Amino acid sequence: MAPEHRRTRVRRLAVGAAAVALATLACGPARGVEVVRAAGPRAPAPSPPAPVPTTSTTLTTPAAGAPTPAVTAPTAGQAPAQAVPADPAAATAAAAGVPTAAAGVPAAVVPTGPVPTGSVPVPSVPVGSVPVGSALAPSSPVAPIGVTPLPAPRIPAFGAFLSSDARGVARMPQLSRWLGGADLRVGHTYLPGEHWSDIEGAPDFLEAWARWRNERPDRMLVLNVPLQERNEAGVSDDEVRRLLRQGAAGEFDHHFRALAERLVRLKAADTVLVLGWEMNGTTYTHRCGPDPESWKKYWNRIVTTMRSVPGQRFRFDFAPNRGRDAVPWTACYPGDDTVDVMGMDSYDQPSGISFDEQIAEPYGLQAQVDFAKAHRKPISYPEWGLFRNGDNAAYMRRMLAWMDEHKPLYNTLTDYCPHGVWQCSANPKASKVYRSVLFGRTDGATPAPAQPATPVPTPRPTVPAAPAAPRDCSPVDLGSWVEYWLGGKLCVRFDWWSHDG
Numbered sequence: 001m002a003p004e005h006r007r008t009r010v011r012r013l014a015v016g017a018a019a020v021a022l023a024t025l026a027c028g029p030a031r032g033v034e035v036v037r038a039a040g041p042r043a044p045a046p047s048p049p050a051p052v053p054t055t056s057t058t059l060t061t062p063a064a065g066a067p068t069p070a071v072t073a074p075t076a077g078q079a080p081a082q083a084v085p086a087d088p089a090a091a092t093a094a095a096a097g098v099p100t101a102a103a104g105v106p107a108a109v110v111p112t113g114p115v116p117t118g119s120v121p122v123p124s125v126p127v128g129s130v131p132v133g134s135a136l137a138p139s140s141p142v143a144p145i146g147v148t149p150l151p152a153p154r155i156p157a158f159g160a161f162l163s164s165d166a167r168g169v170a171r172m173p174q175l176s177r178w179l180g181g182a183d184l185r186v187g188h189t190y191l192p193g194e195h196w197s198d199i200e201g202a203p204d205f206l207e208a209w210a211r212w213r214n215e216r217p218d219r220m221l222v223l224n225v226p227l228q229e230r231n232e233a234g235v236s237d238d239e240v241r242r243l244l245r246q247g248a249a250g251e252f253d254h255h256f257r258a259l260a261e262r263l264v265r266l267k268a269a270d271t272v273l274v275l276g277w278e279m280n281g282t283t284y285t286h287r288c289g290p291d292p293e294s295w296k297k298y299w300n301r302i303v304t305t306m307r308s309v310p311g312q313r314f315r316f317d318f319a320p321n322r323g324r325d326a327v328p329w330t331a332c333y334p335g336d337d338t339v340d341v342m343g344m345d346s347y348d349q350p351s352g353i354s355f356d357e358q359i360a361e362p363y364g365l366q367a368q369v370d371f372a373k374a375h376r377k378p379i380s381y382p383e384w385g386l387f388r389n390g391d392n393a394a395y396m397r398r399m400l401a402w403m404d405e406h407k408p409l410y411n412t413l414t415d416y417c418p419h420g421v422w423q424c425s426a427n428p429k430a431s432k433v434y435r436s437v438l439f440g441r442t443d444g445a446t447p448a449p450a451q452p453a454t455p456v457p458t459p460r461p462t463v464p465a466a467p468a469a470p471r472d473c474s475p476v477d478l479g480s481w482v483e484y485w486l487g488g489k490l491c492v493r494f495d496w497w498s499h500d501g
Helices: 003-027 089-095 166-178 203-216 239-250 251-267 292-307 355-360 365-374 393-406 428-438 480-486
Strands: 033-036 058-061 070-074 079-084 110-111 157-161 186-190 220-225 272-275 315-318 341-343 379-385 410-412 473-475 488-494
Touching: 058 473, 157 166, 166 186, 166 203, 186 203, 186 410, 203 220, 203 251, 220 251, 220 410, 251 292, 341 365, 355 365, 355 393, 365 379, 365 393, 379 393, 393 428
Parallel strands: 157 186, 157 410, 186 220, 220 272, 272 315, 315 341, 341 379, 379 410
Antiparallel strands: 033 488, 058 070, 079 110, 473 488
């Protein structure tokens, strides 16, 4: 039979069967006509195909006193969504595997199909802040679907010494721009050491730094404090020994009390104070070598005096030169009670030394880290930079990696020749390394990828087995739409025309 004739005959049979079925249903139950139903729940109603949305995610933004509207925000790679039925047919859909809204979730939309676990950003929409029908745009990065936002570890604070006076403050934004907007959270300066009046902190000297510190709560001011006047005057060991004993006896306490009170008045009470830096060397009058025991007593008196000032929250940084130098720096360590930070000044010297040797030498970088760990102190690098080995890109790369690994409380590069990379044009190779590593580095919270949760497979609905037709009964194929409303297939017995019984 030609296909056209077959379709015509089938249509006539179907129309006739439908007429019989409708007449039977209108007249009530009759002998010989049965509706065969499956043992399971009603088959799902045929639903029109959901419109294929442009890649979007539907967010809900409740408005005051109004039903929760659905607001669509563009986003890439999102799974298509279907509307959740609002009538009891939702239960039928659920039995057939159509997702429904969870308890407590407004009847908006529920994604169907697998949800991507990659890096699809979802815009953050403040509740009540977007009028209904307005277009949304992502306001800030949000954790991708399938990625657990974790508190990002804080990037160790860093900065550079650019100048002791107000010019150092003014240059910090310029250095930040050169570094692609890197967040320089540490300002570093030095009190002059010619006279005691300098060590007490001249107001016009400290004000610019205190203002910079107070512009943001996460900034840190690091202040190097000489322990003696005429600090770089080449004073003899005998004179240094006499001065240290005077300090240990308390003769200079009032100078440090004056400094502490000034810093508190300037609202710089949490300044990190690097007292008597590089004390294990020979450069400064505040050196330790001529009398280590008196030096330690002097340090302890200074810290006790400054901590006695109301409102202070100072941290005291013990920062020797790397290596043994004139004396081992451990011989000068004044004790855990008066030291808050275990610092180290670490320049690329002496000539010919490799970075591995700088790590492993006695009283070197590894010794500092181990000592700090044993004494439960954070580490720092108040001074570091190039020196005896010239434009040494390998040193620059290794030192930055060392600090990324060991995470000091802070570090500040000494940025003038021969040590620096921004204000010193003599070190282009190291400058390129420094800039490439720190370019754009900030302390913003970035969602950290976590191990994705083990996906739970969507349960497949149990498809009810087709019921067996009763004996002496011929099922009629009326199509899914008619069978849905009948509740099953129509079965006409062979003796439906009989009037017996």
